[in-house]
Amino acid sequence: EPEVTQTPSHQVTQMGQEVILRCVPISNHLYFYWYRQILGQKVEFLVSFYNNEISEKSEIFDDQFSVERPDGSNFTLKIRSTKLEDSAMYFCASGTSDYEQYFGPGTRLTVT
Amino acid sequence: QLLEQSPQFLSIQEGENLTVYCNSSSVFSSLQWYRQEPGEGPVLLIALYKAGELTSNGRLTAQFGITRKDSFLNISASIPSDVGIYFCAGGYNNNDMRFGAGTRLTVKP
Numbered sequence: 001e002p003e004v005t006q007t008p009s010h011q012v013t014q015m016g017q018e019v020i021l022r023c024v025p026i027s028n029h030l031y032f033y034w035y036r037q038i039l040g041q042k043v044e045f046l047v048s049f050y051n052n053e054i055s056e057k058s059e060i061f062d063d064q065f066s067v068e069r070p071d072g073s074n075f076t077l078k079i080r081s082t083k084l085e086d087s088a089m090y091f092c093a094s095g096t097s098d099y100e101q102y103f104g105p106g107t108r109l110t111v112t
Numbered sequence: 113q114l115l116e117q118s119p120q121f122l123s124i125q126e127g128e129n130l131t132v133y134c135n136s137s138s139v140f141s142s143l144q145w146y147r148q149e150p151g152e153g154p155v156l157l158i159a160l161y162k163a164g165e166l167t168s169n170g171r172l173t174a175q176f177g178i179t180r181k182d183s184f185l186n187i188s189a190s191i192p193s194d195v196g197i198y199f200c201a202g203g204y205n206n207n208d209m210r211f212g213a214g215t216r217l218t219v220k221p
Contacts, residue, residue: 004153033209043154043199043211056208091153098203099142099161103153 002026004104006092012110016081021107023075023092032075033093033101034067036060043091048098049075082111114138115202117212125220128190132215134200135182142203143176145185147196148214154199158185161203190219 005024013019025032034046047057047067054067066078075094079086087110093101118133134143142161146154158169160176160183167174173186187194197214204210 035209035211042213043148043201045209045211048208058208093153100144100156100159101201101209102156103146106151106153 004092004094004102006090006104006107008107009105010108010110012112013082015084015111019079019082019109021077021079021090021092021109023077023094023104024073025075025092025094026102027073029094029096029102031095031098031101032067032069033095034077035091035093035103036088037091037106038088046077050098079109082109084111087111115200115210115212117198117200117215119215120213121216121218123218123220124190126190126192129186129188130190130217131187132185132198132200132217133182134184134202134212135177136202137181138202138204139180140176140202140204141180143174143180143183144201144203144209145172145174145183146199146201146211148199149196157198190217192219192221194219 007022032049037043045058047061048055064080068076089106091106092104095101115136144159145157148154158174164178165176171188199214200212
């Protein structure tokens, strides 16, 4: 059964550094998403992406964040200058419609 | 756009039925139920997008409220592997999905 994959599984970075989190969505999906989950808290929406552009973003997704679909298979989230409070699990999700989303296993980002 | 889930914690005996509730003052375009285990991503259980829709997936049944502001998830004949955190997530305009705070389920054998 096809699934969303994410790399790396764990990323440790120093404050102020740039990080790129990578996702490979399910191949026939058209809608792509990034979420984050701070330890012990709920899942928070960051951004949705459809037809090669951002369709919606939350208040969390400020100028430090950007997304890209550089080729036909990858979907990336870049954080330009990481802060301590960016430490969280970051989940990528994809779907064939905006009603169903399938999540990847997540990337644990630790900012020191 | 706040989604309220109840109960926050639920501990039941194996074989019992349970219901988790989700409601908001806002109208959703869609409503999904997910289960998450520690260290893993949420897994989609049921997706609802029609007002009043009642859908089953094995031992799971969920309904989308007629006003599109609420939903419930029922699990019948619980088993130990049902443990996890159950989230509802409501879809708003343009693919914006907001999650509830989750219900932590424990099933005692």
